[in-house]
Amino acid sequence: MYLTVGEIGVLELELRDFDLKQIADSGQCFRLNRAADGSYNADAGERRLNIRGLGGGRFALDCGREEFETFWRAYFDLDADYGAWRRAVDAEDDYLTQAAEYGSGIRILRQDPWEMLCTFILSQRKKIPAIKSAVETLCRKYGKPFETDGGIRFAFPAPERLAGCTVEELGTCALGYRAKYVHAAARMTASGELDLAGLGKAEDEVLLEALKGVYGVGDKVASCVMLFGFHRMDAFPKDVWIYKALDARYRDGFPYDRYRGFNGVIQQYIFYYQRFLDGQG
């Protein structure tokens, strides 16, 4: 990674295998949004980062070097070699080769486990724009405000805050029947019954079962939380798009063993590519 300092408070980086649009549209995050000027704003915790593509694989980030090194570098998983994972794709697998090429700028972000749990619970049977809208409403109503150059923003609400709401109150955030699920997850997390921090060290199977113990969390949501909130890179969430690809292309079974250690990345390539093929990208 090539690193220089431009104007004060702005870092210019050369990043490989990094495409903001692809990451924003890959369905893993709902608070990375394109601004009117074509740049992107990433909200994480009580932080906001503006990233602008400069062309030629170069990007301008409106943060200092220290903040980049201590937070955003890991957040965007910039120390991982996604090119190596793409090159490991079976050359005889035309579909996957094309999928990996089409989504070559996708990275698995390291997002907050609680935010991922709550977000993917409310994502079920919602379209991506509706998910973004519901998340934004939750943040505005219950998130802690913080200042940015562009004005006041709101952090994702803490579990304690949502646990203190009634199900009816949460229902006003376009959660529909999922309000009771979000409320249950908030209570379990706030009380410590679900120890998300402690589960960071648990085996994949233990983590999966713990997540599925939450009301409203099944295999798919739990897998998303594992991949996007705990960076468990072998998690392979199966949604309608993945099932479509598996049914059409991998009737004899998907070669998970071949991609051990980065099945989650492969899953993202398929998700992003399959939506494109079906006109939803």
Added chain:
DNA sequence: TGCCAGGCTTCAC
């Protein structure tokens, strides 16, 4: 205006 969505729980059988 209708249709349908990064699924899950519940309830028959």
Added chain:
DNA sequence: GTGAAGCATGGC
């Protein structure tokens, strides 16, 4: 254990 019904609501 398996399969089908039912679910709330926003965005296209």
